[in-house]
Amino acid sequence: MKATVITGATSSNTQPRAVARWLFIIAALIVLMVAVGGITRLTESGLSITEWKPVTGTLPPLNDAQWAKEFALYKNSSQYVLMNKGMTLEAFKQIYFWEYFHRLMGRLLGLAFAVPLLWFAAKRAIPKGYGPRLLMLLVLGGAQGAIGWLMVKSGLTDRVNVQPAMLAAHLLMALLLLSAIVWTALDMAAEAKQVVRRKAILRWATAIPLAALFVQIFLGAITAGLRAGYVSNTWPLMNDHFVPEGIVWWGSFWLTITSDPYLVHFLHRWWAWGAALLLILLAREAKLAGNRRASVAVNAAVGTQILLGIATVWSGISLPLAVAHQLVGALLLVAAVWAAHSVSQKNPGRG
Template sequence: MPQVAHPTSTFPARRTAGRPVLLARWLYAITALIILMVVIGGITRLTESGLSITQWKPVTGTLPPLTQADWEAEFAAYKQSSQYVLMNQGMTLAAFKHIFFWEYVHRLLGRLIGVAYALPLVWFAWRRAIPVGFGMRLIVLLLLGGAQGGVGWLMVRSGLTDRTNVEPAMLAAHLGMALVLLAAVLWTARDFALLARDPAAGKARLTLAGALPVLLLFVQLMLGALTAGLRAGYVANTWPLMNDHFVPEGIAWAGSLWMTLTSDPFLVHFLHRWWAWAAAAAIVWMAARLHGAGAQQQAIALVGLTLGQIMLGIATVITGVALVIAVGHQLVGALLFGAAIMGAHRLGTR
């Protein structure tokens, strides 16, 4: 008499293989939240809202002020900051509530991302749904997200001394860590998606055609962060020349390239304008490689996002950093970076 396999006899093997489809969808959702976080961070910076909350309360800070007394206490704390003393003397409570809103939403979204990552991670681990070889990577991503919150607070603290804004280098570090986290989460999501299509597939490798465009784009985005931190977008509203000069007048060398990069708005604006073309050329090269590999849609998306980002950058300059256009520039920059990561992953699976 033939033996009939017990219905649960394949359960251990299924659990060992994990649930890559669910894991990929989860990490895609986290990626979308990180991009939204970058955009909200851009609005926070452009509206000068980042220093409106002067304390870091990871748990109790989840709730906003609920009474008039609570609002008065928050406003009184803000009045002790250099930003208020040097820039916002006489601000009304209503105006304070406006800048408080954006910083509060930015911090709240950071907490939401932490919960949206940590709780499903625990559930997937308990259900033994994580494929072999990915557990430690997912834990490292959790730690990286926690470190990003700490860097965010250090950035805020840098502006609570004798400044009216945060230190540009700290702003760049905060955005840089966000982009690293975005890249790592999205790359892992793509690994899971690859594993879902082919259980025998290996992890993608990083190739030169993938790494170089991503690196050049990352540098460009860091220059953008320094441009925002130094308010360098306001020093010239003409393109392609800066105030009728290719190399702008007014660059004040501060003894070293690093000191000048983190303090001189004319140099940073100039570099951000022209490094964009090196990054764009590398992205187009990546798109050509993707097209040759049969990933035509990814190639078209990369080129389209690159062109859109360049046009938004020019529009940001000539409109004197109009809020809506500047926010769009930041959004498309984050989307382009994500598309470049996906392109690098695709080239690493050939």
């Protein structure tokens, strides 16, 4: 692929730069929402709102009658009957807050994407060829909201929490969206530089480390959904065994990996090292491609994430440590996408 030569400093470079800044802000909001989602899950708050009202649900209960109605709806859920029977209204308000805040952030995030997108489109400020991609990102964002509701719905009957596979789908969709937004923002930033450049195309050499990271994130989400972190608070051995006792075959690989807490905890622990190695190699490639900052970011995030994972296990799943672990996981993904983009842009024909 030939390099594209852009010459002449004109005002046109301000348009992709503005779009890039907007997308980076959206990415930061998604990272924050991932952290809030972690708090929502760890505080068992996700099933406190039993209805999906995309518009009318924007406002929280504002008087005693409205609170009584919401609490009555929650009392019909399996989580209340099986786990929280006898909960006070004040305790309900505490878990309601986190689920409401998480949903409110989702609504605000949708507006923060849709409104500027319309403005940029009206001003013809979107570089040629990027309109369909940005529209697709908007559609995927809406789909993410629907997946979130299906996840909640999966936990309202005969369960005290959401189905682990649905939790994994919700988190993976959010992080895929985050990755695509960061990649597009980096493309826009390259458009704005007006230098000799090559279009970044994801190749096998950069896709493999990202795929390994997504597998690790999937395992982490299933671990969270099954509360599998609680089956062992020792490291590196799990209850004095490398391969833990208690693993049960559930009839198929998919059913086993989404149902057996011992197996998924074990896999999440040890797949991390393979993913870490691949990410370190990606960081090295980014440095060779001339992006030392992305290389440092990946290496720092990998080391921090491993230490946080171990500390979370040792602590018996401390809320601050577990939330930090989820937050740094999202930041690690951002750093890895940054590094992959650098390598792909520098060497578009490799892989």
